[in-house]
Amino acid sequence: MSEKKHRHRHKKSDGKSFIILPIIFLVGTYLVLYLAFAPTFSTFVSAAGMFFSNNEKNYSTEYKNIFVPVSENTTLPTVKIEDKTYVEKEAVEYPQYGNQFGELIIEDCGIDNKLFFGDGDIALRNGVGIYNGSFVPGYGGTILVAGHNNTFFNGLKYAEAGQKVVIRTSYGNYEYRITDTAVKKATDKSAYDLNADYENLIMYTCYPFDELGLTQYRYFVYAEYISGQQIDKSVQEGE
Amino acid sequence: MKKLSAILVALVLVAATAVTAFAAGINSSEQAVLDELKTSVTMKGSDELIPSEYVNQAENYFNTIEMTEEQSKEIIAVIEEGKTFLHNSGASNIADLTFDQKQQLLALGEKAVGVLNMSMSYDKTTKQLTITAPNGDVAFNAVPYLTKDGKLDDNGVIKTTGSETNYFGFIAVGVAAVVLVAGGAIYLVKSKKERA
Numbered sequence: 141m142s143e144k145k146h147r148h149r150h151k152k153s154d155g156k157s158f159i160i161l162p163i164i165f166l167v168g169t170y171l172v173l174y175l176a177f178a179p180t181f182s183t184f185v186s187a188a189g190m191f192f193s194n195n196e197k198n199y200s201t202e203y204k205n206i207f208v209p210v211s212e213n214t215t216l217p218t219v220k221i222e223d224k225t226y227v228e229k230e231a232v233e234y235p236q237y238g239n240q241f242g243e244l245i246i247e248d249c250g251i252d253n254k255l256f257f258g259d260g261d262i263a264l265r266n267g268v269g270i271y272n273g274s275f276v277p278g279y280g281g282t283i284l285v286a287g288h289n290n291t292f293f294n295g296l297k298y299a300e301a302g303q304k305v306v307i308r309t310s311y312g313n314y315e316y317r318i319t320d321t322a323v324k325k326a327t328d329k330s331a332y333d334l335n336a337d338y339e340n341l342i343m344y345t346c347y348p349f350d351e352l353g354l355t356q357y358r359y360f361v362y363a364e365y366i367s368g369q370q371i372d373k374s375v376q377e378g379e
Numbered sequence: 380m381k382k383l384s385a386i387l388v389a390l391v392l393v394a395a396t397a398v399t400a401f402a403a404g405i406n407s408s409e410q411a412v413l414d415e416l417k418t419s420v421t422m423k424g425s426d427e428l429i430p431s432e433y434v435n436q437a438e439n440y441f442n443t444i445e446m447t448e449e450q451s452k453e454i455i456a457v458i459e460e461g462k463t464f465l466h467n468s469g470a471s472n473i474a475d476l477t478f479d480q481k482q483q484l485l486a487l488g489e490k491a492v493g494v495l496n497m498s499m500s501y502d503k504t505t506k507q508l509t510i511t512a513p514n515g516d517v518a519f520n521a522v523p524y525l526t527k528d529g530k531l532d533d534n535g536v537i538k539t540t541g542s543e544t545n546y547f548g549f550i551a552v553g554v555a556a557v558v559l560v561a562g563g564a565i566y567l568v569k570s571k572k573e574r575a
Contacts, residue, residue, distance in 0.1 A: 158561065165560050166557045237516050237517040237520075258517070260520075272439055273521075286537075334435060344540065345540045346541035375407055
């Protein structure tokens with residue numbers, strides 16, 4: 141009788157050891173691995189995800205780099221239109237989708253990232269990316285830049301009005317000043333105006349910062365144009 | 380000797396002032412296509428527009444190429460054909476078209492981008508239309524639809540910029556970690572019992 145009881149207790153203890161404890165381990169392991177090894181861990185997660193995803197995702201890290209830094213004293217060919225000086229259009233190599241064509245620097249926020257044209261997977265895994273429905277610096281429109289909140293745009297949490305943003309491209313260096321920050325829903329169309337006829341910079345990342353998983357909020361940082369040669373956009377006769 | 384030095388000086392000057400010339404912005408042929416893309420199409424009595432974000436994508440791509448007048452005219456003719464097709468479709472938006480109508484519209488799209496040796500593909504699961512440049516680069520990627528105010532209705536502009544979310548990957552790695560830890564625990568318990 142006492143042997144039966146002992147076996148029963150033993151079974152109960154087995155259930156505890158091999159079912160409940162592993163579940164606790166699972167939660168604990170996630171927490172520890174995420175907090176301590178998130179950057180290293182992501183490689184294995186991505187690799188494992190390849191076996192379970194139906195979508196054809198591009199896990200390649202290859203991209204074309206067309207960025208050649210322009211020093212402060214370099215003179216690019218310019219053209220004068222109605223008393224204003226513009227960079228000659230022939231001197232500008234417009235980036236194609238996925239190209240790294242510059243750098244985005246906010247010293248006060250510890251941000252110094254590669255800047256891509258396009259905000260696809262590869263771009264956001266290697267730096268920050270301009271939405272290809274917005275425009276490049278110097279084009280006189282809205283520049284909408286995305287970056288991950290746990291890596292390249294984590295520093296946006298230190299963004300404050302008055303801070304300087306520098307964008308370096310192969311056709312010139314541009315300076316902007318942060319004017320405002322705001323938390324808005326990702327679906328909020330008032331958060332940006334891609335039809336603006338003046339140059340302005342909008343940077344955003346997921347909010348809250350360091351959030352694991354999906355979030356419906358974004359942290360927007362707005363900046364006004366300060367300096368940098370504008371590109372000649374005059375329409376020329378076709379062939 | 381004087382001639383030689385003159386040639387050398389000329390060569391040095393040419394090298395020093397040489398600037399690489401790239402595809403030069405928007406020309407009048409490209410502008411004509413952009414203007415056509417900005418005009419509305421009437422569907423079920425309502426004026427519909429291509430979202431301006433999509434027109435911007437076209438403008439950005441046109442900045443990287445040189446379109447001829449002939450190509451421009453050919454593309455505009457196909458766009459107009461597409462507009463007439465949409466007008467006569469009886470649908471109020473692209474999403475409301477029948478499967479056959481969507482196939483016909485896709486064929487017209489392929490014809491238009493084919494003028495520039497580009498290709499077009501449609502992903503049924505994500506509903507994304509992708510236009511690929513001759514060199515394989517993506518020129519356009521979005522869910523195709525029309526709006527009344529020319530602005531995007533969906534969440535296509537703002538991306539997910541949180542930590543890369545791959546739940547299956549997390550689960551797979553998590554399960555592997557648990558198996559390893561549980562296996563280790565079983566081994567330790569067994570070896571402890573054997574020793575006892």
